[in-house]
Amino acid sequence: MKRQWRDGNRIELLINGEEYFPRVFECIRAATREVLVETFIIFEDKVGHELREVLIEAAQRGVRVELAFDGYGTADLGEEFIASMTSAGVRVHAFDPSPRLLGMRTNLFRRLHRKIVVIDGEMAFVGGINYSADHLADFGPMAKQDYAVEVSGPVVADLRRSSLRLLSQVLDGPSEIRPTARSTGQARILLVERDNNRHTTDIEQQYLAAFRGARSRVVVANAYFFPGYRLLRELRNAARRGVKVQLILQGQPDMLWAQVFSRLLYKYLLREGVTIYEYCKRPLHGKVALVDEEWSTVGSSNLDPLSLALNLEANLFVRDRAFNQYLHRHLEQLATEHCKSISLERMVRGYWWRAPLIFLCFHFIRRFPAIAGWFPAHRPNLESQHPAKDEEPHLDEGKT
Known part of the structure; x- marks a missing residue:
């Protein structure tokens, strides 16, 4: 399509x-x-x-x-x-x-x-x-x-x-x-x-273009956050050029591994000026984001290897100021009232053992879609x- x-x-x-x-x-x-x-x-x-x-x-x-x-x-x-x-x-x-x-x-x-x-x-x-x-x-x-x-x-x-x-x-x-x-x-x-045919990276490409073009703000609220290096680099670059970059991630996870993997990335982002919040009122299952005053997205795709490289997903990307502002007000309230802010000092403690783990995780995840292809029953079949x-x-x- x-x-x-x-x-x-x-x-x-x-x-x-x-x-x-x-x-x-x-x-x-x-x-x-x-x-x-x-x-x-x-x-x-x-x-x-x-x-x-x-x-x-x-x-x-x-x-x-x-x-x-x-x-x-x-x-x-x-x-x-x-x-x-x-x-x-x-x-x-x-x-x-x-x-x-x-x-x-x-x-x-x-x-x-x-x-x-x-x-x-x-x-x-x-x-x-x-x-x-x-x-x-x-x-x-x-x-x-x-x-x-x-x-x-x-x-x-x-x-x-x-x-x-x-x-x-x-x-x-x-x-x-x-x-x-x-x-x-x-x-x-x-x-x-x-999908796993002609549109293998389409959602990721939309995110990359939006982060690359951001001028004032980026807000991402995501349940399972472990993107590849390209997305992390664009978030880092946006923060470096003065864009206010905020991530709202799981603080009360429904799956503990999701929080563990996300936290491996915190130091890399925090040291570049990205603000990270963990939502603690209930498990965060959302997959929403906004950039500047007009661009937003809502859909099924997380920023993790399953969604970005394996699953069938669908997101709507929206250009509408009123929708963007409404979503932004809601996420700001979420961050202010129900989240804890993560500091760089906290993430630096114990970093000596995180660094090699991050290296290994990135290299494993880069090859994860190919590894998943070894498993049976992954063709798009309906019965x-x-x-x-x-x-x-x-x-x-x-x-x-």
Whole structure:
């Protein structure tokens, strides 16, 4: 797909599940023709059950419903849960649903990590929020802090084409729906994908260009932060030329390794003037950034090796002052009220053992995508889940 900026879009930031889920489910309930959903995770909790209910309702009133989930991230979804949807007419597809080898999952890498919803070709949602209750505050201390956007306008057609391209191997035929091309707002938006074919570094290139051109400020809020040297160098160079560079990273990690690896990079960045905050109120799961007063991005891609070199990802890059300012105010509040600032003095202590570890990690990660290619089950394959029949099992354990 050729990348192209689209003018005339409306965009709204949705913070956490409290804002995201009600809006997505409301729009699915109002769908009249088509619902396309891609996600990494669906859990059988109150959020997953509500997603199932609204998709079944839509299918039963004649809406075409396509649901694609990652076979690794959603590996434990029950047979009955899936069968209730397929029997109602929801077309359910598992991405890379490989059987287990000696009881272990083999599809560890190159995951479907995108989170996209497209409804009637008129509106869409993109971000980092999965369908699970741990994106809601009432989940408790480990509830995730995360982001998505709702968009309408010409960029929706690009999102729909992207989803249909992913689904092309399991679709029965072409759709008769023509997405809207009318202007709905002032935002200029670019959809950028990362795949393992022609667009292997597209998201990274957008970040590099933005950091390279930054003049006043860069703010990155990222769950899993361990980028390659090129991105680190551009952040360092931006700080050196007087740009205010702020990173908001995990201080209460959902995965300890994420914080450990990120902290290996702190000294390199801090000594050049980059400000680093660790968000401590809850686990940070966001993948957002802004540069200067106009450029922003929201999507599924972390700045780590899995997202930048292996997973299927999708980010929206936005040029809109109002959106940029709103996101900036929110991130400033996050940094001020719920983060601890990391000092260079703290990171220097014990650096003698970090330096060789950083060296080894960088060289390992540079070769990590090639190493991951040795593992089986990393081809972009979708397997449709069919309605259960009395004489056939619903699904075997390895294909949930």
